Amino acid sequence: MFNYIKEVILSIVKSRFFILAVTFVLLFVVLILRLFKLQIVNGEQYMKDFTMTIKKEKEIPSTRGNIYDRDGELLAYNELAYSVTIVDSGNYNKMAEKNEQLNKIIYDTIKMLEKNGETIVSDFNIIIDNNKLKYSVEGTKLKRFLADIFGYKSIDSLEYNKKLKVDEAKISAPRLFEHLCSKDMYGISDKYSKKDALKILNIRYNMYQNRFKKYVGTTIATQVKEETVALIKENKNELQGVDIEESTIRKYVDSEYFASIIGYTGKVSTEELEELNKEKKTYDMNDVIGKAGIESNMESELQGKKGSETLYVNNVGKVIETAETVDPISGNDVYLSINKNLQIAVYKMLEQKLAGILYNKIINASMDQVNSSNENKSASDLDISIDHVYNALINNNVIDISRFSLENASESEKSLYQSFLTHLDTSLNEINNQLISEAPPSYKDSGTQMQSYISYIESMLKTNEVLLKDSIDTADETYLIWQKEEISFKEYLQYAIAQNWIDISKLKVDSKYADSSEIYTALLAYIQETLREDTGFHKKVYKSLIQNHIVSGVDICMVLYDQCVLDSNDASKTQLASGELDPYTFMKEQIKTLKITPGQLALDPCSGSCVITNPNNGEILAAVSYPGYDNNRLANTVDSAYFSQLNKDLSLPLYNHATQETTAPGSTFKMVTAVAGLTEGKIDPYKEIKDLGKFEKIKPSPECWIYKKGHQTHGSINVSQAIEVSCNYFFYEVGYQLSSVNGTYNQDQGISMLQKYAAMFGLDQYSGIEIPETKPHMSDEYPVTSAIGQGNHTYTTSQLARYVTTVANSGTCYDISLIDKVKDNKGKLVKDYTPKIHSQLDDVSESTWNAVHEGMKLVVNKEHKDIFSDINNTITLAGKTGTAQQITTRANHALFVGYSSQNTPGASPDIAFATRIAFGYSSSNAADFMSDVIRYYYKIADENTLINGEAKTNNTNLGGD
Incomplete structure (x- = not known):
């Protein structure tokens, strides 16, 4: 029996099944032990690791609320679009490998998109202008950009970078570009063209900003076509x-007409993020917010509430499961008090009027002839x-001179470029000859052309911080002589070197051993x-x-x-080229038909504004600023080149x-003085004051505007008649009377009285409008002239x-408002924005x-x-x-204010309005x-x-006030 059992056991042990069974038992034991360690021994730690690294909370952006006019006409909305995005989902052994692979993928994607006619995101603040790398922003915006690049929260943290050997706040665009493309940063090799490298850099930098959310895509292109969607999916x-x-x-x-009111959206900046999150932390670096205008002011209403998704991702950020979703809540809709049709109509009529003023003022004469004749003319003539006009087309970048040197330039462009190159060499030689001359002329004796060049060079040296503005002693005797134009530019520069007003580190000179003559030589080389x-x-x-008529009007017009x-299909082109049509007539016709606009020319006048209100409640019906711009090109992702173009536009569309x-109000201020004089008992509605032409109670003695036109006067008139004819003398007298204390003239008393009444009309504070506004300034000098809107009112x-x-x-001062109401996404009223009453002029009588x-x-x-x-x-x-004069060499500002009502007894005013044409010549315009x-x-x-x-083009040409 024992032997039988032994043989059975041995047969089992020797069998293949036994070996397989033991193997499975051993593996099972190992598995049990492993599971015990994972779940029991280290279970808590692994669970924490799983939660921290795998489970992700992804925010779902809310849909921004719409913006409407007072009648429900749509002004701003959201449109569903496809975007091409990229996430860094690769595994790399080294940074160089990552850079090479990512850059290639981005480059290939960009080329594929561009071949399909798509536009690549270009919101980086470095652009290529005239084949040179330049910043598209300046000032504080540039410093904020640099602070973000170098990883600082505050622009005050920018410092001298020892590694780069450069002041971070002053690093040039080419130097920063070189740094960012280096192996230490994004490794964008020289095999890519400068243009392509900048596009890759744009995307890489945006990806860097998303680095803390690896699974969030970075946009390469937006609003792509369906064909592009298919192409990307195929590849x-x-x-x-x-x-x-x-x-x-x-x-x-209709962006052009409303951009100045509505503003635009854009990616939140570091400083904006910090400010927005002070109250409630709901924003992050990927959010799009209102950057200007109503979009910014009503950000909290328009933004809505984000949703969220609970995601599970693998170790490279790829989403493998969506566990839970909370839907976002759309933002509220904002209704403006603006009437859309009125806003557009006013804008168009303002442009037509500006063009008409230009049309009437342009004459077929040379610059020298006009400059000479204008010396003896008033600012209105x-x-x-x-x-x-020809020069303005180049000066305001309507004509792009950088295209003249391209291989595919037209014959007209090439001809202009050759003339330019020759004249450039001549001009540089003339400048250099004056700066090395043994006996150079003083500035005032240098001739108009050379003075223009010298002034530009001085400004350029200051801008480039070669000539250090902060180091210049403005009380220095030699500096004062230079300001009087009595010494040469050479003398001034040599003196600046001696006084250490020149930063020689910007020059190619050995700063340790160079003497003043070597520094001056290096400075001349730098200038050239x-x-x-x-x-x-x-x-x-x-x-x-x-x-000098080396370039003709025909040359400019053909370009x-x-x-x-x-x-180019215009019939005038052939007539112009053949000489059948002269360039003067041609250009005036382009201006008359608005094919060339006042905003493009940026001559006087090129801008204007008009605000129309409902005087019964303070609602703003129109708030026009000309010229406008296309805020669609700044929204979502900024078109940096377009933004740079707007910033350089001399008509200031932004x-x-x-x-x-702000300007002086001119005679539109006289109603304040009238109310003050009547209310304080200095005059009454029937009291007449005789206009003597020159007001000799103060020195120097100001004159009435009509007196300057041939020693005429308005005679004896009352306050209503004085407003009618805008008699300066009458209001000089009222200002004088308001300044009297016991029969003695006291300027402080007069200013105090004018400020008191100006404040009653709200002229001491912001108007209440919900977009950025410049602070007003009531005049604090010369009460007699301040009484007619001069002094330093702005x-x-x-x-x-x-x-x-x-x-x-008649006396209710509102905080005027652009906003009518806010509704939620279901149409329910959230808030009514009826304008508030700022003050009430209760002490002003009905007779006044x-x-x-x-x-x-x-x-x-x-x-x-x-x-x-x-x-x-x-x-x-x-x-x-x-009429407000700013400078004698430029046209006066033209203003008109008023109100209107139905022509029925007792009718309340329907609208009140104020309009200004900057440098608009005459108030009649x-x-x-x-x-x-x-x-x-x-x-x-x-x-x-x-x-x-x-x-x-009708020319009213009425008398001015």
Whole structure:
């Protein structure tokens, strides 16, 4: 029995099954032990590691709320779009391997997209301009960009970088580009062109900003076509990490007319993120926020609430499971008080009026002839040379001079470029000869052309921080002589070297051993090298070519066709080329038909503004700033080249001329003085003051505007008549009386009284408008001249609009508002933004208001009746013109304020308005423009007649105030 059992056991042990069974038992034991260690011994730690590294909370952006006008007309909305994105999902052994692979993938994707007609994201703040690397921003925005590049929270942290041997705050665009492309950073090799390298750098930097969320894609291109979507998906295996994502992009309707109000959206900056998260931490670096205008001001309402997804990702960030989703909540919709159609109409009519003023002022004469004749003319009578127009096309970058040197340049462009090269050499030689001359002339004896060059060089040296502005002793005797133009530029530069006002580290000189003569030689070499490559100086050279008629008007006009500024199919092109049409007539026709706009030329005038309110509640019906811009190109991801172009535009389209531009109010201020004089008992509605022409109670003695035109006067007039004819003498006397203390003239008393009443009309504070506004300044000097709107008063058009709104409704001063209401995404009212009352002029009597209103009605019924003749028969209109001089060599600012109502007894005013045409010559131009706005608003004239796409060329040329 025992032997039998033994044999059975041995047979089992020797069998293959036994060996297999033992093997499985051993493996099972090992597995049990491993599971015990994972779950029991180290279970808590592994669970923590799993939660920290694998489980991810992904935010889902909310849909931004829409923006509407007061009648529900859409102004800003979101559009579903496909975007091409990339995530870094590779495994790399070394940084060099990562850079090489990522850069290649990005490059291949970019080329594929561009071949399919797509536009690559270009929101990096370095651009290529005239084949040179330059920053697209400046000032604080540039420092913020540099701080982000170098990893600082504050711009104050920028310092001298020992590794790069450069001040981080002053690093040049080419040097920064070189650093970022280096092996230590993104490793973008020289095999890529500068243009392609910049595109790769743009994407790599954006990926770097997303580095803490590896599974979040970085956008390469937005709003791509469906064909592109298919193409990317077909090539997905070759383009590791590249994918298609659905997203929403911000879109703006009729952007040019509303950009100054609405603003635009963009990626949040470090400083903005810090500020937004002070109250509630809901923003991160990937968020798009309102960057300007209503988009910024109403950010909290428009943004909405983010959703979230719980994701599980592998070790390279690839999503492997979505566990939980919380849907986002759309932002609220904002309704503006603006009337869309009125806003657009006012903008177009303003452009037509600006073009009309230019058309009337441009004459067929040379720059020298016009400059000479203008010396003896008033600021309202200055002419514009046609040569100034040709030069403006180059000076304001309408014509791109960088294209002249390209291989595919037109014959006209090549011809211009050859003339430029010759004149450039001549100009540089002339500059150098004067700077090395043994006896150079003083600045004032250098001639107009050389003075222009020298002034530019001095400015360039300061901008480039070679000539150190902060080191210059402005009380130094030699410096003061230079300011008087009594020494040569050579003497000044040599003296600057001796006084250590020159940063020799910027020059090619051995700073340890160089003497002053060597430094001066190095400075001259620096000037020559810099000017030869400096676009600003090149424009000076082209101006000289035009001024001396080396380049003709035909040459300039033909380039407009070559560069597609004008339609090359235009019949005028052939006529111009053949000589059948002269360039002067041609150019004036382009201006008349708005094919070349005032904003493009940036001559005086090129900008204007108009704010229209409802005087019964303070709502803003229109807030126009001309020229506008396309905020679609700045929203979502900024088009850096376009942003740079806007920043360089001399007509300042990014600057809100309605809320940020300040000038003296001129005679539009006289209603304040009238109310002050009447309320303080210095005058009464019937008291007459005799205009003696020259007000000799103070020295120097100011004169009435009419007296300057031939020693005429307005005679004896009361306050209403003084407003009508804008008699300066009358209001000088009122200002003088307000300054009297016990019969003694006291300037402080007069200023105090004027400021008291100006403040009643809200002119001491911001107007209440919900977009950025420049602070007002009530005059604090010379009460007699301040009484007529001179002194140092400065107000925006929006502030003048609040003031005249208060006049219109007889004493209720509102905080004027752009916002009507806010609704949620289901249409339920969230908040009503009825404007608040700022103050009430309770102490002003009805008789005072009647006198002021009567005077304003006389302005349009009598003084300027030829402008408003057809209007006065239909509605009740009151207004006040104003002319403000800023500088004698430029045209005056033109202003007009007022209000209107239905022509029925006791009717309340329908609208109040303030308009300003900067450097608009005469206040009659502002009044004439506003007359068309009134005709449009009350449908007195046909809309197609008022807005016909042509310059309004009628010349009112009325007397100024």
